[in-house]
Amino acid sequence: MNTPPLTRSLVLLAGLGLAGCVTVGPDYVPPATDLPGGWTRLDPAAQPVTRADATGDLSQWWQNLNDPLLSGLIAEAQRASPDLRSAQAKLRQARASRSVAAAGRYPSVTASGRASRSRSSEETGSGDARNFFSAGFDASWELDVFGGVRRGVEAAEADLASTTASLDHTRVSLASEVALNYVEVRALQTRLGIARANLASQSETLQLTDWRAQAGLVSSQDFEQARSNREQTRAQIPALETSLAEAEHTLDIVLGKVPGTLHARLAASSVLPAVPERIAVGIPADTLRQRPDVRAAERRLAAETARVGVAEAARYPSFNLSGSIGLEALTFGALGSSDAATTSLLAGISGPIFNAGRLRAQVEIQDAVREQTLVAYEQAVLAALQEVENALVALARNRERVEALANAAESVRNAAQLARQRYSAGLIDFQSVLDTERNVLVLEESLASARASGVQALIRLYKALGGGWTLAASLPAGKDTP
Secondary structure, eight states, X not given: OOOOXXXXXXXXXXXXXXXXXXXXXXXXXXXXXXXXXXXTTOOGGGTTTEXXXXXXXXXXXXXXXXXXXXXXXXXXXXXXXXHXXXXXXXXXXXXXXXXXHXXXXXXXXXXXXXXXXXXXXXXXXXXXXXXXXXXXXXXXXXXXXXXXXXXXXXXXXXXXXXXXXXXXXXXXXXXXXXXXXXXXXXXXXXXXXXXXXXXXXXXXXXXXXXXXXXXXXXXXXXXXXXXXXXXXXXXXXXXXHHHHXXXXXXXXXXXXXXXXXXXXXXXXXXXXXXXXXXXXXXXXXXXXXXXXXXXXXXXXXXXXXXXXXXXXXXXXXXXXXXXXXXXXXXXXXGGGSGGGEEEEEEEEEEOOOOOTTHHHHHHHHHHHHHHHHHHHHHHHHHHHHHHHHHHHHHHHHHHHXXXXXXXXXXXHHHHHHHHHHHHHTTSSOHHHHHHHHHHHHHHHHHHHHHHHHHHHHHHHHXXXXXXXXXXXXXXXXXXOOO
């Protein structure tokens, strides 16, 4: 069977078009980043809390806190958190968008069928009835001569990688948010325990002053002062209980649970996690490779760079091929005959002639968007470095603060015990007892808050280092980090 001349021409046109394909627009090159060789705040005073000789496995950093309940809560959050489910839905959207963009590289084929019956007017025609049957396939294809579709696919793939990294960043943020709220609950439980212990101690002091006042050894003023001191401490307990309930409810919501769900599990223990003695922090370059938010910003830059090519390709001519093959007959049974076959082929070219600079302006707009995304990437890098440096400082200085407060709390507890003994013996006035008891409550609360702040500083350091996800699991096969 001889190939029709028109068919040969169209095939030749398509071949020449494909052979001469070019891809307009800039090719993406990852931006160079000038990074320091180490952390400026990782000084000898921070040792042995931190060390820079190894990165360590940060994917399950919460295991270093040796708190099974915390580990369980983070695992539950990773399965059911509303934030994570939303990020997963965005990832599905990005995958579908990539499929839509990739479909533009292929022809589209549609099938059609039609049956009709018409009758002409007897005044203007024969008045006969007529049937018409048709069936066929239509195909169309826009040749991607200047790479607009290819750049669109490139942008969609970069968007997908960015969304994947954003999902990983959500995991990082979620783990740290659960841990921070958990530590807040434990800190409030500790402070509540301190307030209740001090209330019991001050109640004993109140009973002592009551006995001495009844014996006529002191005036009733000592009793009233002791009572006022105890009541002030008792007044703090409802406020702490309210804050504790709110912190528990916040943790419930983070895990996607009804407020109050975790109360019984959290009430079973009130132990605050301890800061490990040694923490591997690696070097700045390790942090940028590990942090998914930096990778997401870099992939967004790649996507916007590719879209410059999409805008540029719109300024060039477009080439279209279309054709159809089908059957037409006046009776349904005649559709199967060879005489019912129909074919059509069409090649077309169209290009912009005059648009008052609109297409050129679109390229400028997209290039400006690309420039903004580059600045956002650079800011993400600086923010990542800043967060690590801040966390290192907070962790090191907090260690010193906890040590000083622990010494002060031990001394003031001893002083309070001695003051009660000397007051009972009539050697000092009651004001000394009041002062030491108040100092005990203040210093013990400060110590509890400082210890909680130390654990929270460690959590923020792990988050700043990008801990909470696995790099290899988020990279496409054969791809490396930028």
